[in-house]
Amino acid sequence: MAQASDWSQEPRLRGNGLMLDSGANAGLTWSFRSDRGLVRESNEDYALVIEADEGRNESLFLVADGLGGHAAGEVASRLAVETAAVAWRSSLDKPTKARLRNAFRMANQAIFDEALSAHQNGMATTLTALAISSDMALVAHVGDSRCYHIRGRKVEQLTTDHSQVGEMMRRGLISPAEAASHPARSVLTRCLGREFAITPDITQRPLLKDDVLLLCSDGLWDLVSPQEMALALQNEDGDPANQVANVVEELNKLAIYRGAPDNVTIMIVRVEREVGSIQLTPSSSRWFKRSS
Template sequence: MSASGAGPAGDQISLDFGFATDRGLRRPLNEDALIAERHLFAVADGMGGHEAGEVASSICVATFARGQEAAGEWLSPDDLQEFMVDADRAIREAAGSRAGTTVSGAALVRQGDAPYWLVFNVGDSRTYLLSEDEFRQVTVDHSEVQEMVDNGEITAEQALTHPRRNVITRALGTGEDSDADFWMLPARPGDRLLVCSDGLTNEVSDSAIRDVVMSRTPPQIAVDDLLQAALRSGGRDNITLVIVDVKLEHDDDQFTDTAPRELIEDGMTKPRPEGSAE
């Protein structure tokens, strides 16, 4: 699928994207949900048992969709923060804190004359970015095992099989911490974005994911290849992913290597440090 719109100075912005969601081979319900519309791409992984997780993730993406419709063609960082707050409130009202959801993704935004990815994350769904031949995980998992890795208690390899690997420390709709992390990254021609639930990353290694993403097959084909890889590896959880390719017709000097100063000063280019005040 594709989307386009008038970019800075009237340039044409084109996004080509594919997506898929599957309940996997072990789960009776699919508690994941996604949005892939215009300039907003996100994956939500619900939790709470029975149908509660499905409700939470559905409310999250529906809130994002309504927010984008009301905001017009382009979103702002303030819009995304408002979506998070609204989704958290709506889930709590509907489920009484008995259900929650992760959400990770990115919005293409404009700051001055330059386009940026505003990446956001709550929980352990992930957003990866391939830019200028560098593939990396942008988001940082909000999970017990990630905290253990950060504290040097276990290795990243041990985290993959740790019995607490599915325990998350932040979520929308439940718990005491629903704050999102944000990153502002330059959007360049040739960028490829991957947003996914842990049903993919728990089954397929980062190196295998990187190989598919860097293969440069069309987004929907790459999505289907990764989905099948997760199913072949066991499909023990719901699997949801979105891949977005960026085609921006700008002069090279339209792109900068850092976010605008006002966003850096607002603390929106990096996650909240561990141990900081809530």
């Protein structure tokens, strides 16, 4: 449960605060952490998990990175995630892709309207959503918050950065090494809230047991390589319910060690059962903390 915090006494809890969540359900284990990093005054990222229920065996994982400054960014990311969650829950009768598109449409409209009413022209956010059923992952995204599919040591980025630098790389105008330090690397070409209507990119992948999906804001991927993410997963042993939480903490510590100039959000989801045999189970190993 959210608890009040004195910002002057605990600056790490400003904005959307320190968010931690972990659990196991429907043959999946998952965990996430989101905080402000070492430099930013507040956390403008936001994250949420909607577990599968008896109505439909699909789980939804959401990560957003707000833009537009302290107040605008934190409001945009939170509004995007919470609006998308409501839209997702209210569309059980639709196919998964249609549910995702509707969630993004509603989230974009909510931020667009809020920006107009609050006179915050810069209010916007990225949004990456991962929907998992028994044997398939669908990823919808706008912006540059990423989703990786990790199978053993093989890592595939399922999202394409909607940024000026990302576009220049796709056209072969700059190399990955040049992109890493390019002054326009944080300038987005597509995000939620800037335009009246937006269409997310949607990608899907079949899943196998032990597959991992990792969602993150640029506060992680700008400092930690995909290969390092996969290696952290390879190095963990022990109880699967705790393993993904341990990897999240390890990757967060690595980002902090490297300076963490931006907010850092990391979400890891792992398939624990053979596909096709995933059944709904009572949520276990679940804990949640959000301070603001």
